Amino acid sequence: MVRLNNDEADRFHLHLHDLLLNHYDLFRNEFLVLHPTDKAEFFSTLKQQERQIFYRTLTSEEMAEVFQGLDILDQKNMLIDLDQRYASEILNHLYADDAADFLAELDDTEALTLLKTMNLDDAKDVKELMAYPPKTAGAIMTKEFISLTSTHTAQEVIEQLRMEGPEAETIYYLYVVNQADQLVGVVSLRDLITAQSNELVENLMSQRVVSVDSSTNQEEVAQIIKKYDFLAAPVINSDGILVGIVTVDDIIDVLEDEATEDLGDFTAARGATDIHVSSFKAAQLRAPWIVLLMFFGLITAGVIDQFEETLSQIVLLAAFIPLLMGSAGNAGTQSLAVVVRGLALGTLEKKGLVRTLLREFQTGMMIGIICALALLLIIPIFYKSWILAIIVGISIFCSLSVATVIGAIVPLIINKLKLDPAFASGPFITTVNDILGLLIYFTIATSLLEFL
Numbered sequence: 344m345v346r347l348n349n350d351e352a353d354r355f356h357l358h359l360h361d362l363l364l365n366h367y368d369l370f371r372n373e374f375l376v377l378h379p380t381d382k383a384e385f386f387s388t389l390k391q392q393e394r395q396i397f398y399r400t401l402t403s404e405e406m407a408e409v410f411q412g413l414d415i416l417d418q419k420n421m422l423i424d425l426d427q428r429y430a431s432e433i434l435n436h437l438y439a440d441d442a443a444d445f446l447a448e449l450d451d452t453e454a455l456t457l458l459k460t461m462n463l464d465d466a467k468d469v470k471e472l473m474a475y476p477p478k479t480a481g482a483i484m485t486k487e488f489i490s491l492t493s494t495h496t497a498q499e500v501i502e503q504l505r506m507e508g509p510e511a512e513t514i515y516y517l518y519v520v521n522q523a524d525q526l527v528g529v530v531s532l533r534d535l536i537t538a539q540s541n542e543l544v545e546n547l548m549s550q551r552v553v554s555v556d557s558s559t560n561q562e563e564v565a566q567i568i569k570k571y572d573f574l575a576a577p578v579i580n581s582d583g584i585l586v587g588i589v590t591v592d593d594i595i596d597v598l599e600d601e602a603t604e605d606l607g608d609f610t611a612a613r614g615a616t617d618i619h620v621s622s623f624k625a626a627q628l629r630a631p632w633i634v635l636l637m638f639f640g641l642i643t644a645g646v647i648d649q650f651e652e653t654l655s656q657i658v659l660l661a662a663f664i665p666l667l668m669g670s671a672g673n674a675g676t677q678s679l680a681v682v683v684r685g686l687a688l689g690t691l692e693k694k695g696l697v698r699t700l701l702r703e704f705q706t707g708m709m710i711g712i713i714c715a716l717a718l719l720l721i722i723p724i725f726y727k728s729w730i731l732a733i734i735v736g737i738s739i740f741c742s743l744s745v746a747t748v749i750g751a752i753v754p755l756i757i758n759k760l761k762l763d764p765a766f767a768s769g770p771f772i773t774t775v776n777d778i779l780g781l782l783i784y785f786t787i788a789t790s791l792l793e794f795l
Contacts, residue, residue, distance in 0.1 A: 383412030
């Protein structure tokens with residue numbers, strides 16, 4: 344199998360383009376030895392006319408390997424280009440979890456039509472996976488795994504691997520089941536091939552099996568696989584029956600999806616971060632929060648209006664509004680990022696929520712002291728007013744201390760109440776801290792106005 348680095352890829356793609364159009368046999372020889380990811384990347388560079396030629400050069404099994412590595416948009420486009428029989432053959436050659444993931448992206452009518460044309464056994468496995476709730480272990484697991492009984496010998500298992508291995512998604516872990524198909528142990532490939540040929544599986548297996556329930560959330564599955572450095576985790580149902588496995592490559596996809604979702608929540612743009620989303624759809628998803636935050640901005644304007652008398656007496660106070668609002672917003676967003684990461688990784692529970700809030704408050708105070716001292720030195724030099732420096736210094740100290748607590752506590756409350764994570768987005772936290780920062784600033788300025 345040939346893998347291309349970034350420097351080689353562009354040159355080799357041009358070479359393959361030429362072979363595809365002019366030398367059919369040579370193209371097959373050079374294309375089929377590529378890594379599956381490189382095959383998918385090459386397909387994505389083809390124009391529509393070239394794709395029609397490409398489809399005629401590969402069998403459905405070879406095409407399935409390309410299809411598996413494509414993003415959902417290219418997969419849909421490929422299915423549109425192909426006749427239904429050829430498309431169903433490609434789906435038959437996919438692992439059941441990959442086929443289920445793809446069909447879940449189609450509307451019900453299209454998915455049902457393709458399922459009806461698939462091989463009955465393959466379609467049954469796919470339907471079973473699609474029946475599980477989204478984002479659970481059952482929904483992302485694969486049905487292609489190897490199970491054993493404890494009475495097998497090492498040699499018998501190796502023979503079984505030779506027969507069933509090519510169809511399994513991974514063979515690094517072999518799961519042992521009893522007569523009721525309940526999970527009772529696990530054997531690593533290393534232990535198997537280093538054992539005596541007549542050694543029984545029951546003497547090789549570990550009975551301390553870490554498994555997940557089919558209803559377990561996919562993020563929790565990812566944390567378990569990460570914690571134990573697994574390449575796969577067995578999935579059982581409520582009766583303890585082994586129903587599938589979740590492999591590390593599926594978990595990488597989960598982590599990418601969750602990171603994309605968290606980024607969307609963090610910026611109040613959930614669902615609109617994908618480059619394939621149209622401008623209209625992106626605007627539709629992002630506009631509600633922008634409009635809501637705009638109304639919060641009116642509250643900010645109202646705060647300034649309430650202190651119009653203070654501003655009219657000392658107009659110079661207005662010059663420091665952007666500084667205070669920007670600093671508080673930045674500090675709050677930093678705390679938000681720390682807490683959101685802790686919630687995603689599950690580390691906050693270990694350290695304690697109160698301890699986390701106290702740490703963020705102390706951090707805000709320390710940053711506030713540093714900023715206040717800097718302003719106490721700079722403002723008297725440029726604006727010839729120690730009182731103004733004290734007002735701005737105290738305000739930024741208080742604002743940053745409060746902002747870090749707000750940035751930390753809001754996502755914790757949102758997480759506890761199971762509300763929309765967008766409430767804990769960076770823009771929302773920034774707007775709230777703007778309002779509080781202005782209130783602190785003008786309250787202190789009004790109190791010390793007589794000294795200015």
